[in-house]
Amino acid sequence: MAKHYGRGIAAVNYPTGMNLGGDPTQALIFCQPTGGFSVKLASTDLGQGLKTVIAQIAAEALGVPFDSVIVDTGDTDSAPHCMGTFASRATHRVGNAVIMAANEARKALLDVAAEEMEAAPEDLVLENGEIYVKGAPERKTNVFNVALAAHFKHGKTISGRGIYLKQKSGLDPETGACDPDSTEAHATTVAEVEVDDETGEVKVLRLASAYEVGRQINPEMVKGQIVSGAVMGMSHALMETVFPYYPALDHHTYSFGEYIIPTALDIPEIESVVLEYPSSNGPYGVKGVGEMTANSPIPAIVNAIYDAVGVWVTDLPVTPEKVLRALEERSLETH
Amino acid sequence: MESITVTFKLNGKTTAVAIEPLESLRTVLREHLHLHATKAGCGQGGCGSCTVLVNDEPVLSCLMLAALADGQEVTTLEGIGTPPHMHPLQTAFFDRFAAQCGYCSPGMIMAAKALLDKNPHPTRAEIAEALAGNLCRCTGYVAILDAIEDVVTQMQEA
Ligand code: FES
Numbered sequence: 032m033a034k035h036y037g038r039g040i041a042a043v044n045y046p047t048g049m050n051l052g053g054d055p056t057q058a059l060i061f062c063q064p065t066g067g068f069s070v071k072l073a074s075t076d077l078g079q080g081l082k083t084v085i086a087q088i089a090a091e092a093l094g095v096p097f098d099s100v101i102v103d104t105g106d107t108d109s110a111p112h113c114m115g116t117f118a119s120r121a122t123h124r125v126g127n128a129v130i131m132a133a134n135e136a137r138k139a140l141l142d143v144a145a146e147e148m149e150a151a152p153e154d155l156v157l158e159n160g161e162i163y164v165k166g167a168p169e170r171k172t173n174v175f176n177v178a179l180a181a182h183f184k185h186g187k188t189i190s191g192r193g194i195y196l197k198q199k200s201g202l203d204p205e206t207g208a209c210d211p212d213s214t215e216a217h218a219t220t221v222a223e224v225e226v227d228d229e230t231g232e233v234k235v236l237r238l239a240s241a242y243e244v245g246r247q248i249n250p251e252m253v254k255g256q257i258v259s260g261a262v263m264g265m266s267h268a269l270m271e272t273v274f275p276y277y278p279a280l281d282h283h284t285y286s287f288g289e290y291i292i293p294t295a296l297d298i299p300e301i302e303s304v305v306l307e308y309p310s311s312n313g314p315y316g317v318k319g320v321g322e323m324t325a326n327s328p329i330p331a332i333v334n335a336i337y338d339a340v341g342v343w344v345t346d347l348p349v350t351p352e353k354v355l356r357a358l359e360e361r362s363l364e365t366h
Numbered sequence: 367m368e369s370i371t372v373t374f375k376l377n378g379k380t381t382a383v384a385i386e387p388l389e390s391l392r393t394v395l396r397e398h399l400h401l402h403a404t405k406a407g408c409g410q411g412g413c414g415s416c417t418v419l420v421n422d423e424p425v426l427s428c429l430m431l432a433a434l435a436d437g438q439e440v441t442t443l444e445g446i447g448t449p450p451h452m453h454p455l456q457t458a459f460f461d462r463f464a465a466q467c468g469y470c471s472p473g474m475i476m477a478a479k480a481l482l483d484k485n486p487h488p489t490r491a492e493i494a495e496a497l498a499g500n501l502c503r504c505t506g507y508v509a510i511l512d513a514i515e516d517v518v519t520q521m522q523e524a
C-alpha cells in the first residue's frame with residue numbers, strides 16, 4: 032500500500048472556428064459627436080475577455096486610444112448577426128469583421144478631416160486619435176474636432192460595416208477531404224500525479240504546458256485562459272460527472288455537493304510557456320486559444336496514472352472507485 | 367404571511383425593510399434593497415457567490431433568514447469600495463485579471479476581506495483554505511490567490 036508517482040504527456044491540435052455551411056460574423060462601428068467609437072456586436076463575451084480584445088483591435092485599426100472605444104455585445108436584435116461564441120472562433124471572426132468595419136470608418140473619418148484641413152486624405156496620418164498632414168506635423172487636428180465637424184457641419188456619418196466569412200467547404204467526394212477550420216493552435220501538457228493504491232485517489236501535482244497560440248492580443252488574458260483551462264481539464268479528468276453513480280441515472284446530481292468541481296485547495300502547480308506563430312488569416316495573426324487549454328491536460332493525466340500504477344482508466348472522470356476496480360482487475364489477472 | 371420589518375446596519379447605515387418572514391438575506395439585499403453585487407448562484411450554500419459579512423463574519427446570505435439580521439451589522443461588496451475608491455482587494459483583483467465572468471468575484475472578495483481582517487498575514491495555503499467554500503468556474507483560482515497575496519504584501523510593507 033503506497034503512493035505512486037507518475038508522469039504523462041499529451042498534445043492537441045485545436046481548430047479555430049468551424050464550418051457548418053459557412054461561418055460568418057458581422058460588426059458595425061460608428062463614431063459619436065464626442066469622437067468616441069461604438070462597436071456593435073451580437074457576439075457574446077462569456078468572461079473570456081472578448082470585449083477587451085475587440086476594443087484593442089478596433090483601437091489599433093482605427094488609430095484611436097483604447098479608452099475611446101466602447102464595445103457593445105450580446106443583443107441579437109440591435110446588432111448585426113454573429114454565429115456565436117464557440118469553437119474558439121470569436122476573436123478570430125469578430126476581430127476580422129471589426130478590422131474591416133474600422134477601415135471603412137477610418138476612411139470616412141479621414142475624408143472629413145481632409146476637407147477640414149484642405150489636404151488629400153491619403154496624405155493624412157491618424158495615430159492615437161491625433162491627425163496630421165504627412166511631412167507637416169504642425170497641420171494637425173484630432174478625432175474629436177473631425178467628429179464634431181462631420182456631425183454639425185458636413186452632415187456625414189463616420190461609420191463602418193464589417194463581415195468575416197469562412198466559406199462553406201463541402202467534402203471532396205473522391206478523397207473525403209474538406210477545409211473545416213481557419214487555423215489551428217497547438218498545445219502539449221506534461222502531468223505529474225500521485226496515485227494512492229489504497230484509496231484510489233489521484234492527486235495532480237503539476238501541469239506543465241507549452242501553448243502555440245498565434246499572436247496574443249492580450250497576453251494577460253491568454254494566461255487567464257491557460258490557467259483556467261488547466262484546472263478545468265484536471266476537473267474533467269478527475270471530478271466532473273452528472274451521473275456519479277452511473278448506471279443508476281436517478282442518482283444524478285442536484286447540487287455542488289455531488290457535482291464536484293475544484294476549489295482553491297485542489298489546484299496543482301501550473302506552469303506554462305507560450306509560443307507565437309501568427310496565423311495567416313486571423314486579425315493580427317490571432318488563433319483561438321480558449322477551449323484548447325482544457326484538452327491536453329486530460330489525456331496527460333490519464334497517461335500519468337498509467338505511468339504511476341500501470342492501469343488504463345479511459346472512462347472519465349477517473350474516480351477513486353474506477354482506479355481501485357482497475358487495480359483489482361489487474362491483480363486478479365496476474366494471480 | 368404578514369410582512370415584518372427588520373432593521374439592521376447595512377454598509378454602515380441603519381436600514382429598515384419590510385420583508386416576508388421567510389425571505390433570505392440574499393433575496394432582501396438583491397430584490398428589496400437592489401444591491402446586486404451579492405450574487406444569486408446555487409441558493410443551496412454550495413457556491414459562495416452570495417457571501418456577505420454579518421458582524422465581520424463571512425456568511426452565505428442565501429442560507430440566512432433576513433429576519434435573523436435584525437440588529438446586526440451587514441456588509442456587502444458595495445460597502446467596502448466604489449469604482450472611484452476601490453478597496454485594495456478590488457484593485458488587486460483588477461490588476462491581476464482575477465475575474466473572467468466575475469460572478470464569483472464579490473463573494474471571493476468578501477471571504478478574503480473576512481480573512482484579512484482577522485489574519486493580516488495569511489500564507490497562500492491559509493488563503494486557499496479561507497476561499498474553499500467559494501467556487502470559481504472560470505479562473506482556475508491562481509489569479510485570485512495572487513491578487514489576495516498582493517494585498518497581504520502591501521499590508522506588510524505599509
Ligand atoms: S448562492 Fe449562496 S452559496 Fe450559492
Ligand code: FES
Pocket residue numbers: 078464465466467468469470471501502503504505
Ligand atoms: S470568474 Fe467566473 S466564476 Fe469566477
